[in-house]
Amino acid sequence: MEDQGMFNSLLIIILAAFIVPFITSHIRVIRFPIVVGEIIAGLILGVSGLRLIEAGPLLDFLSAFGFTYLMFLSGLEIDFQALSMAMKCRKDNEANPLFLAFGTFILTVGLSFAISLGFTSLGIIRSPWLVTLVLSTTSLGIVVPVLKEKGIINSPFGQNILLSALIADFFTMLLITVVVLLLTKGRLNDIFLVLFLFLAFFVFYKLGNILNRLPIIKTLAHATSQIRVRGSFALILIFVALSEYLGSEAILGAFLAGAIVSLISEKRDESFILKLEGIGYGFFIPIFFIMVGATFNLTDAAKSGNFLLLLPLLVVSLYLVKLVPAMLFRLSFSWKKALSAGFLLSSRLSLIIAASAIGLKIGEISENTNGAIIISAVITCLVSPILFEKFAPPQEEQEQGVVIIGATNTAILLGERLAQAGESVTIVDLEAKQRAKAKVAGLKVISADATTVGGFKTANITPEKRVVVTTDSDEVNLKICRIAAETFGLKNIISLVNNTTDMNRFKELGVSVISPAFSTLMVLENMVTHPAAFSLLTDSDDNLLVEEAVLTNGRFVRKRLRDIRLPGDTLIMSISRNGEKIIPHGNTVLEYGDLVMLVGSREPVLKTIRLIGII
Structure with missing residues (x-):
């Protein structure tokens, strides 16, 4: 019967976790994080409300693992490439991002x-x-999505906020481990044992890099083997066990495990990361947050004068300790931006609840204080995004366009054709003679050495731009592509590669390669084998347009093509979904994020692109 009661409680929690997102998604007045809905659901179903959830060994284990997995995902959220880019892409009049963060x-x-x-x-x-340390926390889980929705996560301002949130989360977590060790054991030599965790971090990072390059790992990464997911879980448990053995808190070990996976994941492999997030946010983490609410007795806490006094003081303090230090942002940004950064960094959720739970476990924080901290965290994560939205300046229009590095004759001709198609084109080169030719062609020209980081800054090459590398030297092209991909985190890089044996070196960086010899061969082959289709793509008919667009309009998602009426004579020629090419027919169902190739008369195609969402 006891087992039956535990499974009934688990069933109620899972049903609540399923229902909560539907409810929170319909709250339009304020941004309502799902985890807040889960805590409230726990309050309603637990000891403060209907008492339908009974704690037991099974729920305690699942909740504890959900807590551990949450810390793992916090480490996984770190985009080391983006942080490196924030450091190297700062303008000369901006303060060092590390100085602002620390x-x-x-x-x-x-x-x-x-x-x-x-x-x-x-x-x-x-x-x-x-x-x-509870007051010092912030919430990457709130900061990251808010910056993404605002469209500024890759801007200098967004990257500085992100770095500040990361530093706050990581060092708070580290200090929590140290303080708990001092409070529970009181020996300094126990603190030095924590250093072994960081030694293990570097060892497993190196080992993971070696394993990740093995062909068998890619072979076993799909279907029923899912070797990367299995390896991630093994890594979590290894670091948690090591943390326990060394006497430190499991949250630090789990966080370091997530950071390792983030570091060795190839170019932030989205499908792999989505699998790990799906496991956590789909099952384990909702159990943790619902149990946080279910085990907190709000009724008893509300009767305590201590709780009623502490709650408003905590809320004010949580904002004060972030808003005042955030004025350092004034060294690089406006007062309004500095204030908005302070409000966003004031949002707390996962780590503050975790820190409070640890304090409650070791007797340093009372039940009433723990309850006040939970309610304060809920208030900040509801209010802070609203205040950020109010004070943050409007989204800066990112200057998009194409940057062609190397003013060869081919590059100038390409620039002219792209400019005629309405693209903003910039030619970057050091050679005065070729720059003069590009200027005569009416193109914007910048004198800069793109083989250096400084040259990239001079040319103002930012992540949203598309880069085409066209110098005559493969080695020079590779050096430029490496700076673009590894230092500046650019995603849209195209490069000429004269020697086909060098192509893999470029592809490893995520660069799209064009071999002049191979391209000429492909053109001749298609002219011979598919003359009609090839002429459709290449003939210079001013009224015929072939374009690509990404489907983002919810009106067309999960709709069959036969049920969709596109403007004019527009046709969908092909669909690319998760790397797979789909030849469309009437029963083909469109999905969010599909890359569709459109063909038709100019105006209807342009209208269709605006309708479904352009790249």
Whole structure:
């Protein structure tokens, strides 16, 4: 019967986790994170409400693992390439992003400690140490999606906020481990044992890189083997077990495991990361957050004068300790941007609840204080995105276009044709004679050495631009492509490769390669074998347009082609979905994110692109 009760409770939790996203998605007034809905669901179903959920060994284990997996995904969220780009792409008049990140964090910890001492002297809390770190947290889980929705995550402002959030999360987590060790064991030599975790981090990072390059790993990465997912779970448990053995908190080990997976994942392999996120946010993590609400007795806490006094003080403190340090952002950005950064960094969710749970477990934080921290976290993650939206300046229009590096005759001709098609084209080269030719052709020209990071900055080559590398030297082209991909994180890179044996070196960087000899051969072959289809793509008919667009309009998602009426004579020639080419027919169902190739008269095709969403 006891087992039956546990499974009934688990069933109720899973049903709640299924229903909550439907409810939160229909709340339009404010941004309502799903995890907040899960905590509220727990409050309703648990000891504060209907008492339908009974804690037991099974739920305790699943909740604990959900908590651990949440910390793993926090490490996985780190995009090291994007952070490197933030460091190297800063403008000369901007402060060093690391200085801003560490400066805001140190000031936050200092303010948090002063406020915690005040709370302790008033008898509101037992100890200032863990509460200091609770106040110092932020939430990557709120910061990242808000920056993405605002469209500024790749901007200097967005990258500085992201780096500040990352520094706050990581070092708060590290300090929590140290403080808990001191409070529970009181020996400094136990703290030095934590260094073995970082040694293990580098060892497993190197080992993971070696394994990830083995052909068998790619072979076993699909279908029933899913070797990368299995390896990730093994890594989580290895680091959690190692953390427990060394006497540190499991959250640090899980976070480091996530960081390793993020580092060795090839170019942020989205399908692999989505699998890991699906497992966590689809099952384990909702159990943790619902159990947080289910086990908290809000009724008893509300009767306590201590709780009612602490709650407003905590909310004010959570904003104060972030808004004041965020004024450092004024060194690089406007006052309005600095203020908006402070509001966004004030959002708390996962880590603050985790830190509070640890404090409750070791007796440093009371039930009432834990409850006040949970409610405060819910308030900040609801209010902070709204305040950020209010104070953040409108999204800056990103200057898109094509940058052609190497002013060869072919490059100039390409630039002219792209300019005629309405593209913004920039030619980058050091040679004055070729730059003069490009200027005569009416193209924008920049004198810069693109084989250096400084040259890229001079040419203002940003991630949203498409780069075409056309110099006569494969080695020079490779060097430019490496800077573009690895230093600046560019995704749209095309390069000429004269020697076909060099093509794999470019492809490893994610570069689309064009071999002049092979391209000429392909053109001749298609002219012979498919003359009509080839002429459709190449004949210069001003009224005929062949274009690509990404489907983002929900009106067309999950619709059959036979049920869709496109403007004019527009036809869908092909569909690309997750790397797979689909030849469309009447029963083909469109999916969100499909890359569709359109053909038809100019105006109807352009109207269709605006309708379904352009790249």
